[in-house]
Every structure is written in C-alpha cells, then in structure tokens.
Amino acid sequence: MWGWRSSRTVVIGLAAALFVVSCVLPLASFLMTSLRGAATAFTLDARQWGLLVNTAGLGVGTAVVATVIGAPLGLLLARASLPSKALLRVGLAAPLLLPPYVVALAWTYLGNSRGLLATVAGYDALAAWTYSLPAAVLVLGLVLYPLSMLAAEVALRRIDGRLEEAALMVAGPRGVFWRITVPLVAPGIMAAALVVFVLAVSEFGVPGVLRVRVYTTEIFTAFAALYDPGRAALLALPLLALCLVVAVAAVALLGDRFVSARRGAGTPSALRFERSRALLAGITVVLVTALGLPLAVLAREALNSRSIIAAIGGSSEAIVNSLRLATLGASAVVGIAMWLGYARARAASGLGRLADIGLVVLFAVPGTLVGVGLIDIWNRPGPFGGLYGTDGMLVLAYLARLLPVAVLALAASSRTIPMSHEEAAAVSGAGWLRTMGRIVVPQMHLGLMAAWLVAFVLAFGELGVSILVAPPGETTLPIRIYTLIANAPSSSVAVLALLQAGIILGPLVVLGAILAHREVS
C-alpha cells in the first residue's frame, strides 16, 4: 500500500515541480520584479474601461462565433452521414493551422478599399468594418472554431446511445435532442468556449493588425514603445483578473463537469442526420469562408512573388528547427501534462476546481511577460545559466505557454476512465506505475494524441516567447517569417505563411487518417 502511494507521489510530485518551474516561476518572477519598479499606479480611468470592454468583447464575441460555427459542425461530424468524413474533418480543422496574424492580413487584403471585395462589388463594400472589433471577432472566430467543433464531436461520440434510445420511446427526435443530447454535450462545448475566450483575449497579432485596442496591444506598447515592464505588468493584471472572473464563473457553472466527459458505452446513437443538400451547402460555406478565402488571398499574393524558390530558399534550417523543437516541445508538454491531468481528474472537488481556475489564468498570460520572466529565471550564473542560450529555452517556452491547457485537456480524458479499473488492478497486485502503463494510458491514447497534435501546432507557430529566448544564431520558421516581413514583399510573406501552414498540415492528416480508421473499424 505504501509503495503504491509512493510511486504516484514521486511521479506526480516531479511533474508538479516541473509545472511550477516552467509555468508559475516565470510569471511570478516577472510580476515581482516589474511591479516593484512600476512607476505609475494603476487607475481604472476611461481608457482602462475602454480596454476592458474591448478585451471582454473580443473574448466573448470570439467564443460565441466559434461555438455557433463549430458546435453544429461537430454535431454533423458525429451524427451525420457525410462523404469522406475524415477528409472533411481535416479540412474543417485546418483553419486552426493558419497563423491568426496571417488570416487578419488576408482579411485586410480582401476588405480594404482596393481589395477583392471592392473590386468585385465596384465600391468599398466593407468601408469602416475592415479595421474594427467585429472584424477581429470574425477573424478569430473563423480561426478558432475548430476547437469548438472537435470538442462537440468528442462529447457527442461519448454519449451513451442507450440514453437517447430510451428517450425516443417517449419523445420525438427534436425533444430528445434538446432535452437529452444538448445538456449532455453542453459542458464540453462550454469548456471549449472558455479555451477560445482565453486564446482570444491573449491574442496580440489580430487586434494589432485590425487596430483594435485591447490589453494585449497595450502591454505590447508598454514594452515596445516605452520599454517599461512595470507598466506592462500593471496592464497585465486586469487581463488576468478578467480571465479569473470568467474561469470562476465557468467552474461554478460546470463544477466537475468542466473537466469531465462521459465515457462512451460503445452503443451508437439513435439520433442521426441523413445527408442533405442543405447540410452539405452549409459545410461548404464554412470551408470556403474559413479556409478557402484566406488561402486564395494568400495564394494570389504569393503568385506575385518574383521567385517563390528564393522566398523559401534559406528557410530549410528554420523548418527543420521548427519541426524538431515542436516535436520535442509537444512531447514534453504531453509527457508532463498526462500525469498532472490524471492528478486533477482524481483530485478532490474543491482542490480540483481551484486548479482549473489557476490553469485558465496561467494560459491567458501574454507571451511577452512569460519570455521576460524566463530570461529573469534562467539567465544567471550557475546551473540555471547552463540552459540559457540553448534550445532548451525554446522547449521551456513551449511548456510555459502550453502546459496549462494540456493539463485541462488530459484531465478531461483521464476522467472518462473509471476508478474501478484502477481498483481492480490494485486488487490484482499491480503497482500504480504498472496500472498507469497497462490500464490507464492505453485508454487515454486518443486524448494523448489529440493533445500532442494541438501542442505541436501551437508550438510550431509560437512567436511571442520564442523571439525573446531563442539562442543566438538559431531560428524557427515563425521567427524567420516575422523577421523577414519587415522589408520582404508581401508576396514573399504569403509564400512563407503558406509554407508554414502546409508543413503542419501533415500531422493533422495523419490524425484524420487514424480517426477514419477507427470509424471504419
């Protein structure tokens, strides 16, 4: 009995220590150092209120748009008879691969006074809407809806079909859908909406391009224009407070369902949709708007490039670095998050909810603050200093940015595994590690794969922290793209952006094929 507890304590304790070192210490260090030297006191004046309203509006609006688009698509993927579903899933999830900044650029190419829309319509159809908060909401919603879509699909697939079958005996399909199906999937969809909210409020590129004043752009200004980390720290506080309020509300509303999902009993659902023209038309509209249009606009720009090969040439080292480091980073993230997610799933209710709130807030911390905090912790004499100036700093950057959301995702995955399986293994004499390796982890494999893929995609495109801690003389593809943007023609930028999207499409295709194989089998 003591041995059982001991190995679990060691492993989870080690994972927790790595989490604290990677995620908590940089933020704590930055806040302590910067707030101590902050020259200006924080006052909630009209400008601050404006920032708060815009930031909250961006977050809520994006979550609503992403859910309105994504949840029905998830429903169709789970319950509709669709052609080439695996391919469709990959296509519908692909917008997540496009760097949000690049999608915002494509939007401006489309909607400006001489853009594609104005050319076709004959007048400036979008006028004041091109650079606006609604535009930022739309762009981010179109990039992030795949998160809602995948969450909805997973939640729907986990519903025990027998519940719906039983309900169909006394109610019609519509009633069963709204009274049984929707309440069962709502927690998963709301959890995804919260992740979308946090991603939106911590996003800088899109509001920067579309000239929307939010906290991330103000924090950026404090660093880039005023070189004032104290001011940046003060500006980060309302942003983190906003995320704290939303996280508390979400956890209060959902309770333990925030990270739980029912385990599918293997009985397929009786509620299914037949293929129809309207369904296919709706899916086509989403694909064209969210994926086709930005790619077409980028491709149109890329074709103007004097030499596509020249634009790509010299990027091979950056591509290899990005692939290598994103693979390492995603593996490290999942390797640590797996244990912490398990611990969260098995934690007592109150402690677990506190952990959920903390994880959401940590996920919202702007990348620049994390980067400066990492430099403060690791750039010092002694053993810590040995890691600084190496690739290890980039892996640490990925851990700092991605561990919190990976822990939440894998907690949901762990929760579907009944405790009775572990208890049965214990009764049979298996130790905890053996039980994890033979019983728990195999049942989590799909969740682990999905978490790894999302971590890989986000790590590959990470810029805000990377640019601060990448070792001199080495670069990743996003850093290379962004350092070339300054005076490379927009056509060359478009080529490299398409290259970035294309490279990370590979793992998505693989996952799609695996999911397709599971569906068939």
Added chain:
Amino acid sequence: MPYRYRTALGVALAAFTVVALAACRGSDPGAQAPRTVTIYVSTDRVFSEPVLRAYERQSGVTVNAVYDTEETKSTGLANRLLAEQARPQADVFWSNEPVRTLVLKSRNALAPYRSPNAEGIPTALVDTDGFWTGFSARIRVIAYNTTLVKAADAPTSVFDLTDPRWRGQVAIADPRFGSTSFHVAALYAAAGDERMDAFFRGLKANDVKIVDGNSVVRDLVARGEVKVGLTDTDDVNVAIEDGQPIAMVLPDAAGLGVPVMPNMVSLIANAPHVEEGQRLIDYLLSRDVEEQLARSEAVQIPLHAGVPGPKNVPAIDTFTPMTLDFTKAAQRVEDVTGRLAGILGL
C-alpha cells in the same frame, strides 16, 4: 528504499534527462567554434544578414545573429537586451534607428568604444561619450503613387499632409514604434509641442490611416489605396525596384530640414566577447559595408565621404538635413507617445 520508489524515480528522471539533453543544442561558444561573436540586429534582416555573412567569410569568426521583427510585430530586441542586462549574451547591438540605442544607453546597457573606422563620419552622428556610432543612413520621406499624383503636385512638407486635398489619402506607420517614433519625437523637439499637437490633430481630422509599419505604408501607396504616406527610403526603394508606381519626396528640405536616421552600432556593457565585438564594430563602420548597404535594396546613404551612394536616393550633401540632438529627441519619446495616444486615439 522500496523498489517501486526507485523505479518510479528512475523512470521519471530518465525521461526528463533524455528530453532535456535532446533539446539542449545550443550556441555554446567554447564548444562549437574557437571564435564567435553575438550580435543583436534590428536592421531589417534582408539587408543585414548578407553583411554579417560576408564578415564570417572574411574573418573566419562565427557570427551568432539575433534578428528583430518589424517594430509592431514583437516587443523587440531592445527589451531582450534590457532583460539580459545582468548577464549579457550579446556583444554588439546594431540598430536601424536611434531611439532603441539611446534607451539602452540611458539604462547603462552599453559600453563605450571609439572605433578607428569612425574617422570621417560627421561628428553629429557619433556619440560624444563613445556609446554609439552612426553609419549608413536612411531618410524619412513622403511616398506618393505616381499613377494618382503628378510629381509637381506631390506634398513637399509633412505639414502639407493636413491639407484637405489629401483627406483620407494619407498613411503613416504607428507613431509609437520604430523609425516613425523617432521621426515624430524629432519633429516635436525641432518644431515645438504646440505646432506638432496641432499638426497631428489636423492629420486626425484629415482621416489619416495609421498602419502596422513602414512597409505597410509603402504597400498602401503602391496599390493606390492611399495617395501619399510617410515612410523610409529603403521601403520605397524595394517597391521602385519591383516596378511599382511609387516615388518619393524629401520632406521639408526648405524648412525644418530632412530627417536623417543613421544606423547605430554599439558595444554591449559586460559583453562576453569584447575584442570580437570591437572587431565586428570596426567592420560595420568600414567603407566596404557602407558601400554594400548603398548598393543593396536598402539604399542606405554612406556617411563616409567618397563612398558611392545608392541610386534612387540623393547624396547626403545635396540636401539640408534636420538639425537634431538625438539624445533630446529620444528623451521626448515617452512623452510624445502619451500625447499622440490621446490625439490620435491610439
């Protein structure tokens, strides 16, 4: 120690060690090359990288370069240098505009070094304390679309941009960042707060478009989305070489003077490789490098007399530059940023 405890600890530590060692491929100078130098560069990578690669070939020294993004895309290398101040990684900082360098000087992040190759550079473009040296300059210009605007009708002063005939047809980069922040701070220092506040109110009333960066201004002008814009010589030249309908005017040649922005190179305080850093600075301040930058699409104007200048851009002795105290201009940046946030609604 129970077996399971040791096994658990061993597995966890082994896994972590494998990942950590696999990740840790770094630029340790002692292990990888006998001579290295690290430079942080905020001059556009497309122009600076060839210069640094040429130095590598010529000297045999490995140059570890960290490049910067456009000023509105990331918080920039100056912040990284400030964050690393307790234990610098960089030896040299090469900036493409004065504000960053002067902020670093004010925060004691630089060390003085007077290069012998600074001989011949105008004294106004060399720090009297030796913390920075200017070379290869750019000019702030008014770009105009040649299809929509005749050369004779193009504005000749920044103050012309508030004229109602340019309503909705003017673009500028965000004046809080980069070379535009320097230009704006220099104008405030030269023309006074009252005149400049009125100018920016006039721009706002004239529906000025404020965009991400100088290259975006150039693109808007070249595409004809706006007729005129404030940007830099290298940005306009890229479009001219690309055959786009754009040209430039040197603003205020007959008034305040044309704003000239030198590149600046500095030695970092407590740099890990001081001698290599000094040699790299000597190289960057050489006539050869000025000629390279003049010949490139950067079209940067040599400050050493006798070095051939770039095409498309007039030589520095053919116009009247703005008389500038760089330190005073840099000191105005924070104050001006605050003023403009209110006036322009940034």
